[in-house]
Amino acid sequence: MTKFLLDRMLGQTTKWLRLMGVDAEYAPEVEDDELLRIARSEERILITRDKELAKSKGVFLVPKATPEKIIHILLKEFDVDIEPMTRCSKCNSIVESVDKETVKDSIPEGVLERCNEYWRCIGCGQIYWKGTHWEYIMATINNILNSVKEP
Template identity: 45%
Template sequence: MLGSLSRWLRLFGFDTLYRNDYTDKELIKLSLQEDRILLTRDNALARSKLLKKVFLIQSEEIREQIIEVLSKIEISLDLLSLKPRCPVCNGETESIKKEEIKGEIPDYVLFSSQEFIICKSCGKIYWQGTHKEKIDKIKKEILKSLK
């Protein structure tokens, strides 16, 4: 139910697991084992006495959901400085030079973009323009609305 929220949280730089086929039992186990905060829209699951860290997401709207999460997490960390994670697989990303990815992405992107990052897990390449500017803008807006 929270697939797009999980992709956004990854782009923001949060280590975020998402599967829509986990059972409640599996979710609880993962949360405890890996010390993860469980995000859910399921009232019953959120009330489980077994869970130590759980947030019930109220809104159906993605922007509101992001605000709900970020306002509950103590953001002493600088959100803008977090490195994005791969929205597809949650892998860590790193910068990659233009020369190294020639032939792997369309020429017009190579010409028009200067900064590229690659997912260390699945190898997907992202570039500034399509993602970074948009994400930074949304981060700033959301941070503003949290104050």
């Protein structure tokens, strides 16, 4: 399955890819040589808007566009598994399902009443639930997936 590394101009796109469950590392602080090194050693496709950088092998150039449009292009080009709520949007680690009881002290009371399913990032500990924002996220993801299916 394709794994990505995104350069500093693509932070929002990185976040959306992770929300879709795609393995997307983000390295805003590092120089081009280091980006290429990381991409090669971790077998990631390096995604950039930098035309010079895109001349290197294993680098994919994307236009200046919205995250939705960029992800549309990536899904057309690469073999990617979409599995929402499997990956942390902050650090790219895997999230695992946890008992409500385990995390209840970290959840706002209003949320606790409404949601029974929770996930926790094994990397940074961030807790996720399908709150009011989730419908917007899924609608956006579905829009992208539908746009990819169109001929």
